[in-house]
Amino acid sequence: MPQLSEEQIVQIKKFVETFPEEEREAKLEEVLSQFVTDDKKPQQQMQCPFCLMNEGKLKVQKVFEDKDFLAVLEINPANPGHVLVFPRTHVRDMNSLAENLPTFLLLTNSIASSLLSFNSGVNILFSMGSLAGQKFDHMVVHIIPRKEKDEVVFSWKSKPLQEKDLVVLREKIVAGLVGVSEKPFDVEEFKGRMLRSEGRSP
Ligand SMILES: [Zn+2]
Structure with a gap:
């Protein structure tokens, strides 16, 4: 032992x-x-496969990297160009990113926009909890380019609610809101880091 x-x-x-x-x-x-x-x-x-990728123990095609984040091509994609964006550290969810969260969202948006420039559509998929499909304790965002008849399906059956139920739910959600910050995000600084990441060795 x-x-x-x-x-x-x-x-x-x-x-x-x-x-x-x-x-x-x-x-x-x-x-x-x-x-x-x-x-x-x-x-x-x-x-954890994401930690292995961060440690360079799995071969990946990097789309972006900086000191905090990696974005790589999914090798078993829903569609060609499916990108995974994740933090280098083994954290479960976005709460753990703290002040890096805006950078993560901007990076995700940037990759999605790039994919949208040569695809008909893009889905950004983030799952929290195993029931929602989170397979590892390491947060990851899937960015999936869409094509006609690609058989990628996100669907649900609507469950209509009465207004009183909506009010109860709204109050519950509002009461649970945490970490909403008014701290400004420095877009120029982020752009600078995006540009500096170019040409870095894989
Ligand atoms: Zn991990």
Whole structure:
């Protein structure tokens, strides 16, 4: 049994809990076995494909990179040109990006606009929570160019609500709003960084 720090135990617990209950025991065994051979890296960084891409351990075609973010071509795309944008650090959601969130959104928009210049349409897809389709504990935005009859489907059946239900929901959402900041975003500074990233080695 490897000796683990409190921090490592917390990390392992969080990681294992991302799997369905019936898979957790096997996952835990796997994690612990890897801590015996390499106890310097948290398990999540060895398993997570986005961390592997960040570490250069998976071959990728980079569309953009800076010190905080990577954008790469999806190798199993919904359509050719499908791009994945993600932070270099292993974080679950946009809340964790803090002051880098505007940069992330601007970068996402920039890539989507580029794709839109030579495609008929673009979808930006971001999933939070496993039920919504988030497969890894590392946030990622999918930018999917659209073509005619491409068989990429986003659909739902409408569920009409009465006004009283809408009011209750509105109040619940408003009460939960956090992190809304009025801090101005420096577009010129971001553009400068976009340009400086050109010509960097892959
Ligand atoms: Zn990761």
